[in-house]
Amino acid sequence: MDRPSASHQMVPEEEIIEVKAFIDLFMIAPQTFVDQAEFRCMPLAGGCAISLPSAPAIGLNRVLGIVAPEDLDMACEWMSKRAGRRYLQMNAATAPQRTHDWIRKRGLVAQGHGWAKLRRTAPSTPLIHSGEVATRQVNVTEAEIFGSMMCAGFHFPANLTPLWSAIVGKDGWSCFFAELDGRPIATGAMYAADGCAWLGGGSTVPEFCNRGAQRALIAARLNQGASQGVQTFVVETAQPSADEPNISHANLIVAGFEQIYTRMNYRFPDGS
Incomplete structure (x- = not known):
């Protein structure tokens, strides 16, 4: 892993835990996978830059938690050596004007409606879910099943299975299955x-969508x-719009999460 920048910026709590999760994901990834997939991560100024060119997801090819132009220069230089699509994620509403100027100067272009960032406090009493779906934690022996199901649910290539399998049973991570009649779905x-706590990895086998999993x-x-002892939970999902509703966002609101801001996705120009 590259050495962190000496500079530092104030990063919201909701971003810090997400940054920590992805840095840890990199740290625990199998070395053979890291080498073969050219998986890289650089902590920088309280945020990070992460690159996994074979992954179609923005979440694995982005700069996160960085807004100061001097830090963005370093992140941009680092990203310029990486292949694939690359993004800067940022809460545009709170970013300083000089950061917006930097984005324009570098030719980054906002794509889509962005990501909604949501937060809630811990429940005071255990939540009870009623329905046909049951949940349980994933056993270490089921790590490969977990990883392959995540890839199938997110339409990731199968060669990313070792990455998601690696988090099962690791310190800081809790992995769950939702099951229907004893079958993980x-x-x-x-x-x-x-x-x-940061929530992620929520994927459903396509034929079992809309069953409450x-x-x-x-x-x-x-x-x-x-x-x-977690006091605050955060999660992100695609920002819904009139023409693109998002059931994940609706599920989170029903579960007591509150949207606190929208994070835009700015794509780096090809060749930058």
């Missing part, structure tokens, strides 16, 4: 540190985190 993950997994992770 959906996945969910949580990374917790310092009283905060993700609502059950949200409750399971909130209960697990609360039992570990």
Whole structure:
């Protein structure tokens, strides 16, 4: 991993735990996978830059938690050596004008409606989910099944299975299955540190969508985190719009999450 920048900026709590999760994801990834997939991560100024060219997801090819132009220069230089699509994620509403000027000068272009960032406090009593779907934690022996299901649910290439399999059973991580009649049909993950938790990895096998699996997994992770002393939970999902509703966003709102801001996705120009 590259050495962090000496500079530092104030990063919101909601971003810090997400940054920590992805740095840890890199740290625990199998070395053979890191080498073969050219997986890289650089902590910088309280945020990070992460690159996995074979992954179609923005989340694995982005700069996160960095807004100061001098730090963005370093992140941009680092990203320029990486292949694939690359993005800067930022809350445009709170970024200083000089950062917006930097984005224009560098030729970054906003794409889509952005990502909604949501937060809630820990439940005061355990949540009870009723329905046909049950949840349980993933056993270490089931790590490959978990990883392959995540890839299938997110339409990731199968060669990313070792990455997601690696988080099962690791310190800080809690991985869950949602099951229907004893068959795993959906996945969910949580990374917790310092009283905060980031929720991710919520994917459902396509033929079992709309059966309540993700609502059950949200409750399971909130209960697990609360039992570990987590006080604040954060998560992100695609920003819904009139022409593109998002059931994940709706599930999170029903579960007590509140949207606190929208983070835009600015794509680096090819060749930068």
